[in-house]
Amino acid sequence: xxxxxxxxxxxxxxxxxxxxxxxxxxxxxxxxxxxxxxxxxxxxxxxxxxxxxxxxxxxxxxxxxxxxxxxxxxxxxxxxxxxxxxxxxxxxxxxxxxxxxxxxxxxxxxxxxxxxxxxxxxxxxxxxxxxxxxxxxxxxxxxxxxxxxxxxxxxxxxxxxxxxxxxxxxxxxxxxxxxxxxxxxxxxxxxxxxxxxxxxxxxxxxxxxxxxxxxxxxxxxxxxxxxxxxxxxxxxxxxxxxxxxxxxxxxxxxxxxxxxxxxxxxxxxxxxxxxxxxxxxxxxxxxxxxxxxxxxxxxxxxxxxxxxxxxxxxxxxxxxxxxxxxxxxxxxxxxxxxxxxxxxxxxxxxxxxxxxxxxxxxxxxxxxxxxxxxxxxxxxxxxxxxxxxxxxxxxxxxxx
Amino acid sequence: xxxxxxxxxxxxxxxxxxxxxxxxxxxxxxxxxxxxxxxxxxxxxxxxxxxxxxxxxxxxxxxxxxxxxxxxxxxxxxxxxxxxxxxxxxxxxxxxxxxxxxxxxxxxxxxxxxxxxxxxxxxxxxxxxxxxxxxxxxxxxxxxxxxxxxxxxxxxxxxxxxxxxxxxxxxxxxxxxxxxxxxxxxxxxxxxxxxxxxxxxxxxxxxxxxxxxxxxxxxxxxxxxxxxxxxxxxxxxxxxxxxxxxxxxxxxxxxxxxxxxxxxxxxxxxxxxxxxxxxxxxxxxxxxxxxxxxxxxxxxxxxx
Numbered sequence: 001x002x003x004x005x006x007x008x009x010x011x012x013x014x015x016x017x018x019x020x021x022x023x024x025x026x027x028x029x030x031x032x033x034x035x036x037x038x039x040x041x042x043x044x045x046x047x048x049x050x051x052x053x054x055x056x057x058x059x060x061x062x063x064x065x066x067x068x069x070x071x072x073x074x075x076x077x078x079x080x081x082x083x084x085x086x087x088x089x090x091x092x093x094x095x096x097x098x099x100x101x102x103x104x105x106x107x108x109x110x111x112x113x114x115x116x117x118x119x120x121x122x123x124x125x126x127x128x129x130x131x132x133x134x135x136x137x138x139x140x141x142x143x144x145x146x147x148x149x150x151x152x153x154x155x156x157x158x159x160x161x162x163x164x165x166x167x168x169x170x171x172x173x174x175x176x177x178x179x180x181x182x183x184x185x186x187x188x189x190x191x192x193x194x195x196x197x198x199x200x201x202x203x204x205x206x207x208x209x210x211x212x213x214x215x216x217x218x219x220x221x222x223x224x225x226x227x228x229x230x231x232x233x234x235x236x237x238x239x240x241x242x243x244x245x246x247x248x249x250x251x252x253x254x255x256x257x258x259x260x261x262x263x264x265x266x267x268x269x270x271x272x273x274x275x276x277x278x279x280x281x282x283x284x285x286x287x288x289x290x291x292x293x294x295x296x297x298x299x300x301x302x303x304x305x306x307x308x309x310x311x312x313x314x315x316x317x318x319x320x321x322x323x324x325x326x327x328x329x330x331x332x333x334x335x336x337x338x339x340x341x342x343x344x345x346x347x348x349x350x351x352x353x354x355x356x357x358x359x360x361x362x363x364x365x366x367x368x369x370x371x372x373x374x375x376x377x378x379x380x381x382x383x384x385x386x387x388x389x390x391x392x393x394x395x396x397x398x399x400x
Numbered sequence: 401x402x403x404x405x406x407x408x409x410x411x412x413x414x415x416x417x418x419x420x421x422x423x424x425x426x427x428x429x430x431x432x433x434x435x436x437x438x439x440x441x442x443x444x445x446x447x448x449x450x451x452x453x454x455x456x457x458x459x460x461x462x463x464x465x466x467x468x469x470x471x472x473x474x475x476x477x478x479x480x481x482x483x484x485x486x487x488x489x490x491x492x493x494x495x496x497x498x499x500x501x502x503x504x505x506x507x508x509x510x511x512x513x514x515x516x517x518x519x520x521x522x523x524x525x526x527x528x529x530x531x532x533x534x535x536x537x538x539x540x541x542x543x544x545x546x547x548x549x550x551x552x553x554x555x556x557x558x559x560x561x562x563x564x565x566x567x568x569x570x571x572x573x574x575x576x577x578x579x580x581x582x583x584x585x586x587x588x589x590x591x592x593x594x595x596x597x598x599x600x601x602x603x604x605x606x607x608x609x610x611x612x613x614x615x616x617x618x619x620x621x622x623x624x625x626x627x628x629x630x631x632x633x634x635x636x637x638x639x640x641x642x643x644x645x646x647x648x649x650x651x652x653x654x655x656x657x658x659x660x661x662x663x664x665x666x667x668x669x670x671x672x673x674x675x676x677x678x679x680x681x682x683x684x685x686x687x688x689x690x691x692x693x694x695x696x697x698x699x700x701x702x703x704x
Contacts, residue, residue: 064610066558133607141575141613143605147553151572154555156518165567166510166517198555261607268608288654295655296574297602297617298663298683 050074055215056224057254059262061130064144067203069210072187077208079184080201082395085174086153087114088162094152094205095395097123097160101388103313104212109324117158120289122324125317127214127387128310133259133268137322138292138306140270143261145206153202172196214312214387215254222381229381236378239371245336247375249361256311256382272305273359276340276352277321279304284356287348290323304357315383329379333372339364429530432475432485434539435635435704436525438466438507447519448512451640454584455594455649461584464514464593466507467569468580468638469545471500475531476538476627483536485529492562493524500546503527504563507638513585518568539629539636543598543675543698544579544621550600551576551613573660574603575613579621582640583658589650595658596643596671598622601687602663618687620661622675625692626701634701642697646670674698 050069052060063069080086084093092114098104104126111119121137134140135148142148152160154168163171175181176196185195188204219237221227229237239245241252250273253260261268272293278286286292286304293302306322320326326335335341339362340353352358367375387393437444440451445463452460474482487494487501494503505527510519527541545564552559554570554577564577571578580598602617626636647670652658655665662668663683672679676696679685 062610066556134605139573139575141551141603141605142572143607143612144610146556147572147575147612150553150555150570154567154570155572156568163567164517165520168567197557199553199557202553202555259607265608268606270607294664295662298685300683 052213054213055220057220058128058213058215059131059254059264061210061213062261062263062265063130063210064146067146067206069207070188072184073189073204073207074211076181076184076188077204077206077211078393079180079396080175080205081208082397083175083178085178086161086163086171086201088159088164088167088171089114090174092161094161097152098126100390100393100395101316103127103214103316103384103388105317107318109319111160113158113160114162115159117160119158119160121322122319125310125313126209126212127312127384128255129212130210131255131260131262132257133261133270134307136307138272138296140272140293140296145209146202149202149205153198168198172198172201175201212387212393214384216386217312217382217384219378219381220384230377232374232377233381234378235371236374236376237381239367239375240378244365245367245371245375246361246363246365247336250308250359251311257308259307270307272302272307273361274304274306274355274357275336275362276355276358277304277325277335278341278343278348279350279352279355280348281350282354283350285350287323292322301357304355311379312382313384313388315380316388329376330372333367333375336362337365337367337372428533429486430533431530432528432536432631434473434527434631436470436505436507436527437635437637437702438463439637439639439641439702441639441641445640446512447508447510447514451584453641455644455647457648457650459586459589459648459650461586461589461594461649462513463508463640464583464585465519465568465581466514466583466638467566468505468543468582468598469502469563469569469577470505470527471502471542471544471546471621473501473503473527473529473539473541475536476540476625478535478537482540483531483534485527485531487527487529490561492522494528495549495561495563497548500548502545502549502563504566504569505638506563520566520568537629538625538627539631540623540625542621542623544600544619545577547600547616547619549577551603553612571597571599574599574601574616575605576600576603576616582643584640584644584649586650591650591652591657593657594644594647594649594667595656595660597656597658597660598675599661601661616687618661618663618679618685620677620687621689622677622696622698623689623693624676624696624699625694626699629701633704635704637700637702638698639700643671643674645674645697 049071081094084090097106097111099106106123111123135142153163189195189200218227222229240247250258259270284303291303293305320332326332342351343349438446447463449463454461473485477483487496506524508514508519509523510516510521549564554560554565569578576599578597578599582596585593600616600619603613605612606614653666655662659665659668659671668679674697676690676693678688678690
């Protein structure tokens with residue numbers, strides 16, 4: 001599987017000096033594809049100015065034709081990602097809800113926007129998002145980072161960054177007034193007469209996000225023969241990949257999820273799943289505002305379906321599930337072992353185990369305490385400590 | 401039913417008797433200006449208006465927004481042929497590429513209860529263009545954004561031009577745009593704002609190609625025809641009362657507040673009836689106009 005179909009990419013050096021990614025990986029230079037961008041691009045771009053350093057087993061990411069990678073663009077994107085001036089009231093940056101030390105989640109059950117709005121769902125981790133076929137907990141209409149970013153920047157229900165028609169020019173002006181930024185925009189978008197604009201802000205942050213590759217966990221090192229798993233981790237791995245726990249069905253790719261797109265993808269599946277988290281009053285209802293795929297398709301059979309999350313760095317992204325309603329990995333294992341969640345009291349009472357849309361892969365699996373602990377031990381081998389401390393992805397602004 | 405018989409009108413500045421050939425000869429294209437007016441029954445409304453008698457409870461509320469996209473305008477010639485209106489040059493309100501065109505009709509001005517943050521002070525109440533000289537008796541149009549324009553990245557200045565760059569009309573829920581945004585509010589209501597947002601739903605992207613949206617199960621573009629319409633003496637009323645007829649606007653039974661085109665949102669039942677778009681409570685509505693929107697009640701011709 002995963003044939004490396006590299007054109008228009010160039011395999012510059014296989015398995016060479018890869019100090020940054022634990023070795024054994026692949027280096028691929030982005031030639032930019034074309035010297036002039038196809039329809040959909042903004043201006044002209046440098047080419048041949050980006051090198052992917054990919055861990056073993058990672059395919060070459062798909063990059064939109066109109067937004068080729070470049071070092072200058074990733075650099076600009078990093079500054080913008082951490083810049084609070086990018087929100088309407090100047091209080092939040094992207095990083096406010098995406099903390100590097102938590103694999104770019106925020107530790108909250110659900111995120112809170114710049115004006116205090118509660119998001120219905122939890123902030124997503126941002127590692128390996130270049131490979132995500134869809135980008136949020138469920139929205140099937142958002143398939144590029146560029147389009148997805150319009151949601152946090154400009155969304156009004158809920159308000160996240162709070163940029164709107166009345167302040168969008170001022171917010172850009174704030175960005176331009178920074179002595180560092182104009183030169184960075186010019187470097188990132190050298191062909192443009194007017195290099196500062198919302199399209200460029202979005203393209204630069206998207207490029208930075210695509211650069212957030214995480215593939216140097218203990219498990220990755222183990223697969224390369226560079227680390228040894230403990231007996232508990234080894235047992236957990238066997239359970240994870242086996243037919244008893246069935247975890248791998250939805251979390252089985254190199255990225256431990258099942259929505260994957262890459263440069264050579266021809267057909268991409270975008271499955272969504274109901275794991276039996278709710279079944280309010282036995283009606284199949286999920287909490288209002290969190291009905292999953294149903295909210296897009298209006299099909300009763302889509303109620304409660306969400307995208308399987310990548311399990312990379314899962315140790316760092318608690319609490320879990322789309323609404324943060326499970327606090328710990330141990331409780332997540334209890335939930336899956338029970339074949340769903342039975343809520344016995346309160347407004348959300350109902351037996352999720354009996355949800356009519358529940359995936360047939362979620363069944364009562366009788367995991368004992370030892371087996372659950374083993375799986376948790378394995379899941380913790382998916383933590384990439386280098387990724388969450390890598391200075392290339394850290395806040396570039398001096399501490400205040 | 402509500403056939404309004406108006407004398408057919410002649411657009412040609414010169415004598416128009418011999419114009420069967422659609423603008424042949426010396427008769428150049430003729431200008432058409434179609435005016436729109438926000439109404440509550442027979443009363444003109446706008447930001448700052450308090451409207452009484454709304455919905456099933458005859459509620460009183462203030463206008464909070466009143467904008468919509470009009471596309472694919474066709475003038476109906478006296479021989480029944482539908483002749484596309486060529487919009488005026490692309491500007492802040494009008495955009496044409498090939499056979500697709502769209503105009504933002506913006507009847508809010510960010511005052512009163514129309515929020516300054518999301519509203520715009522500029523307004524546009526007219527669709528302007530030209531048709532070949534001829535005798536025209538009616539008009540047909542669509543409230544909606546053509547598919548070719550609907551799902552573009554709105555922040556990308558190369559692909560997205562005015563009037564598709566208004567953030568408030570972006571609809572990232574479905575990767576597209578709101579075709580209409582009409583809202584009324586009253587802080588005393590149990591659910592203080594009734595939102596009517598029209599747009600395509602069930603939209604699916606294609607990650608393999610990076611295509612934003614390749615299809616939507618419910619397009620929800622509203623078509624309508626005013627069989628007797630003379631733009632010289634008449635304008636198009638957009639009437640909030642029939643839009644909300646039968647709906648309790650003071651509460652929200654389920655799903656989004658008001659009707660945001662949700663396929664099973666109970667507040668959409670009567671709203672979509674007014675639009676004459678196929679909508680069913682079990683989510684199986686096709687989102688297509690019923691009989692070309694013949695029974696719609698939102699738009700009608702009134703005297704200027």
